[in-house]
Amino acid sequence: xxxxxxxxxxxxxxxxxxxxxxxxxxxxxxxxxxxxxxxxxxxxxxxxxxxxxxxxxxxxxxxxxxxxxxxxxxxxxxxxxxxxxxxxxxxxxxxxxxxxxxxxxxxxxxxxxxxxxxxxxxxxxxxxxxxxxxxxxxxxxxxxxxxxxxxxxxxxxxxxxxxxxxxxxxxxxxxxxxxxxxxxxxxxxxxxxxxxxxxxxxxxxxxxxxxxxxxxxxxxxxxxxxxxxxxxxxxxxxxxxxxxxxxx
Amino acid sequence: xxxxxxxxxxxxxxxxxxxxxxxxxxxxxxxxxxxxxxxxxxxxxxxxxxxxxxxxxxxxxxxxxxxxxxxxxxxxxxxxxxxxxxxxxxxxxxxxxxxxxxxxxxxxxxxxxxxxxxxxxxxxxxxxxxxxxxxxxxxxxxxxxxxxxxxxxxxxxxxxxxxxxxxxxxxxxxxxxxxxxxxxxxxxxxxxxxxxxxxxxxxxxxxxxxxxxxxxxxxxxxxxxxxxxxxxxxxxxxxxxxxxxxxxxxxxxxxxxxxxxxxxxxxxxxxxxxxxxxxxxxxxxxxxxxxx
Numbered sequence: 456x457x458x459x460x461x462x463x464x465x466x467x468x469x470x471x472x473x474x475x476x477x478x479x480x481x482x483x484x485x486x487x488x489x490x491x492x493x494x495x496x497x498x499x500x501x502x503x504x505x506x507x508x509x510x511x512x513x514x515x516x517x518x519x520x521x522x523x524x525x526x527x528x529x530x531x532x533x534x535x536x537x538x539x540x541x542x543x544x545x546x547x548x549x550x551x552x553x554x555x556x557x558x559x560x561x562x563x564x565x566x567x568x569x570x571x572x573x574x575x576x577x578x579x580x581x582x583x584x585x586x587x588x589x590x591x592x593x594x595x596x597x598x599x600x601x602x603x604x605x606x607x608x609x610x611x612x613x614x615x616x617x618x619x620x621x622x623x624x625x626x627x628x629x630x631x632x633x634x635x636x637x638x639x640x641x642x643x644x645x646x647x648x649x650x651x652x653x654x655x656x657x658x659x660x661x662x663x664x665x666x667x668x669x670x671x672x673x674x675x676x677x678x679x680x681x682x683x684x685x686x687x688x689x690x691x692x693x694x695x696x697x698x699x700x701x702x703x
Numbered sequence: 704x705x706x707x708x709x710x711x712x713x714x715x716x717x718x719x720x721x722x723x724x725x726x727x728x729x730x731x732x733x734x735x736x737x738x739x740x741x742x743x744x745x746x747x748x749x750x751x752x753x754x755x756x757x758x759x760x761x762x763x764x765x766x767x768x769x770x771x772x773x774x775x776x777x778x779x780x781x782x783x784x785x786x787x788x789x790x791x792x793x794x795x796x797x798x799x800x801x802x803x804x805x806x807x808x809x810x811x812x813x814x815x816x817x818x819x820x821x822x823x824x825x826x827x828x829x830x831x832x833x834x835x836x837x838x839x840x841x842x843x844x845x846x847x848x849x850x851x852x853x854x855x856x857x858x859x860x861x862x863x864x865x866x867x868x869x870x871x872x873x874x875x876x877x878x879x880x881x882x883x884x885x886x887x888x889x890x891x892x893x894x895x896x897x898x899x900x901x902x903x904x905x906x907x908x909x910x911x912x913x914x915x916x917x918x919x920x921x922x923x924x925x926x927x928x929x930x931x932x933x934x935x936x937x938x939x940x941x942x943x944x945x946x947x948x949x950x951x952x953x954x955x956x957x958x959x960x961x962x963x964x965x966x967x968x969x970x971x972x973x974x975x976x977x978x979x980x981x982x983x984x985x986x987x988x989x990x991x992x993x994x995x
Contacts, residue, residue, distance in 0.1 A: 503893075506897055508896060508897060530896075531900070534896065534898070534899040535899035537897075538897075539894075539897045541890065541893075543890060545890045545891060545893070545894035546894075547894075547895070547909055548913065549913055558898060558900070558908060558909075559898035559899060562900060562904050562908060563898060563899040563900055564899075604894075607898070608898075611898065611899065
């Protein structure tokens, strides 16, 4: 299998606060990698760096072996190849669901309104939201909004999906519907990089788990190994607390 | 949230509509009763004020100079046709201002080193124009440019007077737009960019529609202001309402023409001000309903 995404020696600091240090990470095609770690460990920043929403200070990011983090790369063309979904949904409140979904395909990829809406309708159908096509975001539940956000990211046919704690802002009973969407994407072979606090989900869906602590990847491995036999004391401590909190 | 608001907050929120202390909406009789009390107290106050004015020693002279019916009839046609010119100037200027100001605000909101020169240009323009009195700009362009007798450049005082207003108001209005653009949360920009949209498209499709909605009350406020300020072109000798009244005053030493002009301005500006308040209040309620 080919390497889809590769980060080598990536570092990032805001002012003098280091948020990412010496990040080496490779994601294979069709692989699902989960990033776990406490809040502020750098998961979110890492995802935003990959989507070029936050410029990196050091190292390089490669997509299909091509460097995308340099100054001579047009970030818009890179972003067209990936989709990102945020914790707070970030739907456009002044647009209906279908307009949210078709904005990228129409204004970036140049699809006609009809073609884009036909595709959007297909995606909404697939994710059980066909009847919400013409609703506005504020009329949807959190789970529905987040599924629309996933569809919006998928509408541009991304080669890679990034998820930034997409269930953290949801009511507990709405978490499953969103996680099931990701499970569906895994079955279709989507390459995904997922920051999450849902340990059970990570164990279930991930091909590999990376534990971030203070901006460093401290430990990584297949979920079976990682969750049952963590090597680092800090990882053990983290997982111990998760278990105590009843989250695993 | 509202429990904690201080009386001052209340005044700020309800503004000029605050006619009395707020009380919870009671049964219907109580509503009728308070309407009656409000009516009677207003009647007493207005009657008292009228009585003081009309019985004062100076009133006959004031009436003759300011509220003279025959002078009013005489001056009305000139003032009214002048006012129609004011309205036309206002409408043309406002459309141009709203368009240009949005463009300037969008330029100011572009990020990245590549846009630094035009960003600086926009800031320079805004700072420069906001630092000059409008009247000075009107005199400078209205008399100055036609005097240059440049070929291919319009030489009408009316054209340059309105242009001066447009240049001035565009600077202020672009700052209103910019406040709106900055009021849209950063995450909106980020998710638009993540779809691959350029900065310009992000602004146009995602940020600006939300920004404009946020600043509609402030823009309406600007409408009221401009609707009166168009009268400033009278200094160029353009025969709008104020100028017409001034000419009459110079001829007769009677001020009724100014009162006629004032009435016309009020007829237009008061409804706009009421509408602004109504809209702001409705928008506030909607937002509150949405956040609960």
